Amino acid sequence: MKTEAPTTSLGQTLEWLRKELAEMQVQDQRLLLTLRHLHSVLEELRTESAHWEDARSSGGTSPIRARAGSETRGRPPVSSRGLAQLIRGEDSRRSSLP
Template identity: 75%
Template sequence: MEKPEAPTMTLGETLEWLRKELAEMQIQDQQLLLSLRHLQSLLEELRAESTHWEDKRPSRSTSPFRARLGSEGRGCQPVLRELAQLLQGEDSRRSSLP
């Protein structure tokens, strides 16, 4: 039983393919860096908001969870929604072996 031969690439073609892959990986690295920076800023914003709520807690008799359920606690929902969308983003890395 004979296996079909894979097309052979010349050294120049292989190097060109590698250059193209590395260029694509650099672009993806930049996109990941931007996403990570954005996530970091969202986390900092959430931390600041959390600190704000901890400082405004009326007393220990009121549950912090209940205190955050008020209308003011809904302010972080857009940030959480944006964070969820970023985390659910599709994986853009592809495998493209020659």
């Protein structure tokens, strides 16, 4: 019976390690999705910033009008609260409120 105890303990340890690795893989996937989302948001902000700089330097269109026109295209702006929820891994639900 003394030989069975280490085998059971080793089996339980291996099972625990498998569970931990599976959880880590899920976390890695979430972090990857978050990173990709943050990268796309940063690219959008860079593009918008360049657009504002062009509008400001050209003098033809005010930055406010340029921004108003850009808000109707693409995705809505991301709030800092939404980014915080995304980073924490919380499921974000779209609300009916703007």
